[in-house]
Amino acid sequence: MAYVKIDAQLRTAAKGGNVEHYGLSSLRIGKPVADQLEFMEGLLPCPELPFHMPMVELPSGRVADLHLFADDDCVWLLFLDATAERDNKQRLQQKAYEMTLLQERERQLNEKLHSANEALRKSQEGLSREYQRAEALLLNILPASIAERLKAHKKIADNHAEVSVLFADIVGFTERARSVGAVTTLAILNYFFKAADRLSERHGCEKIKTIGDCVMVVAGLPTARSDHAQALAHYAVELRKAVKRESFAGEPIRLRIGIHSGPIVAGVIGKR
CATH class of the missing domain: 3.30.70.1230 (Nucleotide cyclase, GGDEF domain)
Structure with a gap:
């Protein structure tokens, strides 16, 4: 956790906590906060406090939930680490994306399997018709008992x-x-x-x-x-x-x- 105290003139009044973890070590006391933290530009002065900004990407590469609340004539900016939450969310999104790809792949394979089965069914029907025609032709030429013996290679x-x-x-x-x-x-x-x-x-x-x-x-x-x-x-x-x-x-x-x-x-x- 880290914090930044902002005075009535919207300047950095104090900082503390694990500021290195959040990349806040370079904040200079007495300088405008918006000039030092780009994500604060346009937020100050904040008309409604307390105010919550979830999952903010920081220059350090960390992700933090920001909480702003008033205390007399100053504003406190509190940083709570949400990097693990961000990483978990990204992993879930990646898994969901991979699952979507797998489902699409499964759908495509099922379509191909259906098409192959349909082609096989039609081929089998064609072979069956040809076999029946051959049977009819054979029975038209030879007695049934002789035709059966011929099919048995006798x-x-x-x-x-x-x-x-x-x-x-x-x-x-x-x-x-x-x-x-x-x-x-x-x-x-x-x-x-x-x-x-x-x-x-x-x-x-x-x-x-x-x-x-x-x-x-x-x-x-x-x-x-x-x-x-x-x-x-x-x-x-x-x-x-x-x-x-x-x-x-x-x-x-x-x-x-x-x-x-x-x-x-x-x-x-x-x-x-």
């Missing part, structure tokens, strides 16, 4: 003792395709193959592949059945009836159908 080469195989193609297709044009030819094939697919599901047969205007259908594999020949015969009859219901360029579709029953070896050959 070798596909099976012996089947009793199976029936059907081949069916359109009579005079090449000449007819030349005469009716590409659009009608495509419509004929689409109608024919759709009927083949629909009836294979109804009779429990498997359409193995198409070659040009020819379709290959089997009964008795991959799942064995004792009525394979009968099932394929019924399939053939209904396939002929189905294609006769529609005419293209004024002519119905006529089929050639061949069926053979016996043992076979069935497998997936090649990599593509």
Whole structure:
């Protein structure tokens, strides 16, 4: 603590206490206070006493709370050290600032994490859609049981003792395709193959592949059945009836159908 006594003429009348601590050692007795302490300029004479000035920065680098109070015809200026309070306040402000920076950094990281999660979700959805399309394509090409074995990286080469195989193609297709044009030819094939697919599901047969205007259908594999020949015969009859219901360029579709029953070896050959 330190003090300065100010007389009625606003001059330094006395000083005491730890004046060195507050940088007040150079104060000269009898000289105007405002000329020696810049922070007092404009405060004297003070119209209202007592008066308190908190956290005043002093030339010494210390911080003090200043208290002014009257005593007869003089004014006392009391210095109370507030440097520790100032330092604590600055530390708290620094911590608050650092906390604000951390919160902002956390917000930015959360935004990035959200964006990354959203991008990952969309990628997963895209992969899921591609996987479903691949699954649908695989099941469109191969029987479900064979597709599952392929996905498990198992070798596909099976012996089947009793199976029936059907081949069916359109009579005079090449000449007819030349005469009716590409659009009608495509419509004929689409109608024919759709009927083949629909009836294979109804009779429990498997359409193995198409070659040009020819379709290959089997009964008795991959799942064995004792009525394979009968099932394929019924399939053939209904396939002929189905294609006769529609005419293209004024002519119905006529089929050639061949069926053979016996043992076979069935497998997936090649990599593509």
